[in-house]
Amino acid sequence: MKLKSNSLSLLLGYFILILLQQIAFQFIHNNDLLYPVQTILNLLGAISLIWLTLHFKYKNKLEEKKAVIWQSLLWMLGGVIIVLTVQRVLLWFETAFLQQPVISENTSQLMAVAGKYPYYLLVIVFTEPIIEELIYRKVLFGNFSYWFKPWQTVLFSSFLFALGHGDGHFLTYTAIGLIFCLVYERTGKIQGSMATHILMNLLVLLLN
Numbered sequence: 001m002k003l004k005s006n007s008l009s010l011l012l013g014y015f016i017l018i019l020l021q022q023i024a025f026q027f028i029h030n031n032d033l034l035y036p037v038q039t040i041l042n043l044l045g046a047i048s049l050i051w052l053t054l055h056f057k058y059k060n061k062l063e064e065k066k067a068v069i070w071q072s073l074l075w076m077l078g079g080v081i082i083v084l085t086v087q088r089v090l091l092w093f094e095t096a097f098l099q100q101p102v103i104s105e106n107t108s109q110l111m112a113v114a115g116k117y118p119y120y121l122l123v124i125v126f127t128e129p130i131i132e133e134l135i136y137r138k139v140l141f142g143n144f145s146y147w148f149k150p151w152q153t154v155l156f157s158s159f160l161f162a163l164g165h166g167d168g169h170f171l172t173y174t175a176i177g178l179i180f181c182l183v184y185e186r187t188g189k190i191q192g193s194m195a196t197h198i199l200m201n202l203l204v205l206l207l208n
Helices: 002-028 034-055 069-097 105-116 119-144 150-164 170-187 190-207
Strands: none
Touching: 002 034, 002 069, 002 119, 034 119, 069 170, 069 190, 105 119, 105 190, 119 150, 119 190, 150 170, 170 190
């Protein structure tokens, strides 16, 4: 019961957030209010999903393990290094062999928006990683492992994570999703993959 309540509430909250974002885009996409509204929606969405996961609290199999603090910190920080290394290698591969642009369209768009609306950095660095980790790692990977085999949920969640970015760099985003799943599994805490995701987004912005 707790498993279903946790999973369904988070997924429903996520779909409502996406619906509200789409409604806002349809009505004010040519207006300077779009990004302030999107920022507020993302902030409220992240807070709502955090509240839901605490209110409908459920520990899946991954979260039952107790990792030593220093090991968790190493996985969080090491995960950032692994992600950035794999990202660079796969971007090169996709550029050289799949004719994809060097910088992903998703990254370039976010950088352009952040350059014009600095407060949108809150979305890029904090709220999006929190939302994505709760949905793709906590629910689709961790919780769904109750019904499916872990290798199935890790691939399923990572594929959806890549598709969700609407970017041609499918291999890169899938690999990133797999690494976030690994950090989550190793630390036994969704906060672990959240921290890795937040640090990665921050460093990508700084390096570009």
